[in-house]
Amino acid sequence: MARGSDQVRSDQESPHDWVTRAADDAIRHAEQSGAGDRVITCASGASPSGPVHLGNLREFLTVHFVAEEIRRRGIPVRHLHSWDDYDRFRKVPAGVDPSWAEHIGRPLSAVPDPWGCHSSWAEHFKAPLQAALRELGVEMEEVSQTVEYQSGAYRDQILTAVQRRADIERVMSRYRTKAAPVAANDEEAEQLAETLADSVANDDRDAGDGDLARFPFKPYCRNCGRDTTTITAYDDDSTDLAYTCSVCDFHGVTNLSTQHEGKLVWKVDWPMRWAVEGVDFEPGGVDHASPGSSYTVGKELVQDIYGGRAPSFVGYSFVGVAGMAKMSSSRGGVPTAADALKILEAPILRWLYVRRQPKQAFTIDFGPEVVRLYDEWDSLGRKAADPARRDAQVLAHERASATARAGTLPVPRVVVPFRVLSSIADVTAGSADQISRLVSNLGHPHDSVDDLEPRLGKAMTWTAEFVPPEDRTTVRSSADTDRLAALSEDEELWLAQLLDRMPDELSLEPLTSLIYGVPKLARGMGIDDPPTDQVKADQKDFFRLLYQLLVGADRGPRLPTLFMALGADRVRSLLTPP
RNA sequence: GGGCCCCUAGCUCAAUUGGCAGAGCAGGAGACUUUUAAUCUCUUGGUUGUGGGUUCGAGUCCCACGGGGCCCA
Incomplete structure (x- = not known):
């Protein structure tokens, strides 16, 4: 070296x-x-x-x-x-x-x-x-x-x-002289037999007796098309190969020089x-x-x-899969590249395969790790933008991102963290336009939904198909009438103040100060006054109430975002006492 | 019987022909009228499975052992 x-x-x-x-x-x-x-x-x-x-x-x-x-x-x-x-x-x-x-x-x-x-x-x-x-x-x-x-x-x-x-x-025989495996018990023996019967080594099985054993060529039966053939004779001069088929009992001859009816082992x-x-x-x-x-x-x-x-x-080495227990049974099989491309941008899938040495095994996680994977990818992308920092990692990014003929593979024009897209997709009814508007409001301005693709579609698919139900936010389909009937005096006041001041057209800034401000109003303070300790405690209770009424849980996505995702009408219907 | 991969922070893992052991999450401190599943700043955390060897220098190479996984026959 x-x-x-x-x-x-x-x-x-x-x-x-x-x-x-x-x-x-x-x-x-x-x-x-x-x-x-x-x-x-x-x-x-x-x-x-x-x-x-x-x-x-x-x-x-x-x-x-x-x-x-x-x-x-x-x-x-x-x-x-x-x-x-x-x-x-x-x-x-x-x-x-x-x-x-x-x-x-x-x-x-x-x-x-x-x-x-x-x-x-x-x-x-x-x-x-x-x-x-x-x-x-x-x-x-x-x-x-x-x-x-x-x-x-x-x-x-x-x-x-x-x-x-x-x-x-x-x-071949030099490599076949090893001791046969020993099965410790019946169960193991059975498994072993199955493995052997199923393995490629099956190609090595005898194709005939004596001189014709281990013949390197295997004919497909001319009559039934199967390779369940046994070679009975071969003439080196004429290259005629005679065989019988154990399934259809056909006896035939194929000529290796003129007919092409089989393959090498x-x-x-x-x-x-x-x-x-x-x-x-x-x-x-x-x-x-x-x-x-x-x-x-x-x-x-x-x-x-x-x-x-x-x-x-x-x-x-082998590529493992994780985070998709729910899917494996319903799909009846292992995930394919097409499955992975439903949730990963093409360069990211390429990156997984190029960033590790081939002999190293790795796992593709369809679960929560996907979010991290996107974050890591985006962060590497920022690093790759600086020519001074070109190292092996950046090289992997380059290899993943583009090919000589296809050029740069499709990536979103406006890169929004995957986490943001998926959590918004979670609480909206899955309308790409609505998600796009919310994303703009959250500080990721863009001209059209297309600017977010292909990532947005993948985030929507991931949220719908791979996020476990217990991690998802389920917006109530109808108002929680029991809870609304049992409101305390404070709670009633909060909701009244909120609904009274909430406009039909929501926008992030005013909505945020309103949600945080309601408990202040209830205590006779101005909406923009700095919070007191009492108000902070009230806010905590108020937030919990809102989560219970909107999503049936004590916690959830940030409320202003959640409100905007649901829209004023929906919020109103879920928060209005009977 | 044989071969290969893995063992690194509490967790998940990086460290690419040997060159200062690093991220994310979790934990801790702090900032923003904002305390939520938001954002940002700072920060704790390590005898790199064990024991030897080679080397100026080893997570990385060699040998042995322990543990986990995969494969071949």
């Missing part, structure tokens, strides 16, 4: 982060692969087997940020995304018609969409993510593995893999694509980086079989 002093100096002038380093690695990889004039390829991959959740999003964004960094250095680069939609449909998730079990074993692109809105299962889950990525400013070249495999694009690589299957097996498929696509950088979940897992094995295979080099790699 020795460095020249001049480089140390440049490090000090320009902050760096994990993105800088990953981009350095990718560029170095491209140079060492002897292709100086080639476009650098940063690859991501995902299987559209279900909702693409916030953990999967890390795959896309990690690559995106690295590609952006390379692009901004003026080096040709592409973000290539593979949809693993030729993978088998593994199991029917809860909430889907159990009859979909019929499709288990078929490619995700060949399973119909249970909701009927897209052309296939795969498309159903791709579409919402594609929309979210557009909002996030992520542009990528998308490739469908179904299209690639079925077009024969990998024909030569498949033939090579099959021809070299003994070498492949030699590599995952651990061979991945390195094959590194070679074909010339991948210089590709991240993966930390699980892919464990010894014996796909990256480790693939690294050897790409070299031995395809004469390529494994891309530079970063393993990313």
Whole structure:
């Protein structure tokens, strides 16, 4: 790690982060692969087997940020995304018609969409993510593995893999010699069996007996389309592959040179694509980086079989979710990028993924932390406005805020604290115009509702869907007649004074002095006189009374704000004794 | 059996190829005719899980241990 002093100096002038380093690695990889004039390829991959959740999003964004960094250095680069939609449909998730079990074993692109809105299962889950990525400013070249495999694009690589299957097996077997896990009890054993049956390792299962065991290629049955096939014979000269299907009992032959009816097993498929696509950088979940897992094995295979080099790699950790217990059951699943974008501005969601190193796990909180997150973001934004303070944090802000092609992502023209927007949204009936007027009155002048977007909409959604009921302010729907009938003499006087002097058109300043002034008036003082201790005590009681009558609680949002949110008529109806 | 991440203020967490341990909230003091779920100012708070090692210098790197979590087989 020795460095020249001049480089140390440049490090000090320009902050760096994990993105800088990953981009350095990718560029170095491209140079060492002897292709100086080639476009650098940063690859991501995902299987559209279900909702693409916030953990999967890390795959896309990690690559995106690295590609952006390379692009901004003026080096040709592409973000290539593979949809693993030729993978088998593994199991029917809860909430889907159990009859979909019929499709288990078929490619995700060949399973119909249970909701009927897209052309296939795969498309159903791709579409919402594609929309979210557009909002996030992520542009990528998308490739469908179904299209690639079925077009024969990998024909030569498949033939090579099959021809070299003994070498492949030699590599794979080295990683398979570990002791089988030991289950401590029956329950654990059951869980273990389930895990194994469900894991990607399933691809390793025997595809036939003897020489054909662990065959690197798996045909989809020509008759029923499932991968429930067992290879019965393979002729190296003709490349005819014979198989039987255990589900439909079909006996067939597919020719690997001329017909394109199957795919390589995952651990061979991945390195094959590194070679074909010339991948210089590709991240993966930390699980892919464990010894014996796909990256480790693939690294050897790409070299031995395809004469390529494994891309530079970063393993990313999992993304947790918090603060949405209420939602998980009703939605029947984990939150997606689209869910997060309902409450977070696109740059903030990007920021969450760029500010921490990939190997560090983090949690996206849909609960009260959202307010803090916005505050932190706004404060970082103020810091970023000062060029003298450009450090790694500001760099993260820059990466989050803009992309080379999309430019600056949408942020409100007038930045109002999220806390203010959401608490106002809480007490109004959710009318954006009304919120906008109140926000102006609270010292955030702006020309139109649009000036507050996209933040206002997200604050409204958050308040409505994510703030627990006990933390919300519920304005009474009708007057509390019992309480109004039981007013003390003082209380009656206060209310009378207030209602008498409250104008139909409320504005913040006069309303504030009126609310604080009522107890003074009741004691024969002027409305602008300084308060005495007695008056202060009265104010406390008066405020509590107002909260009880308006929102059925002892405390609440500041009264002048609350009054303005409700409007004079509503306040009057809730405070007028019968 | 193996790998990875985490342990830092009362709480939630920062500290980005080793360079003065920092925020927010909570707590305390104060300001504004204003005491509320507003705003602002100041402020208390630390043996960085434990024990070793490397280094001019360690929250950061290495080894061991304890605790929590994730993953692979």
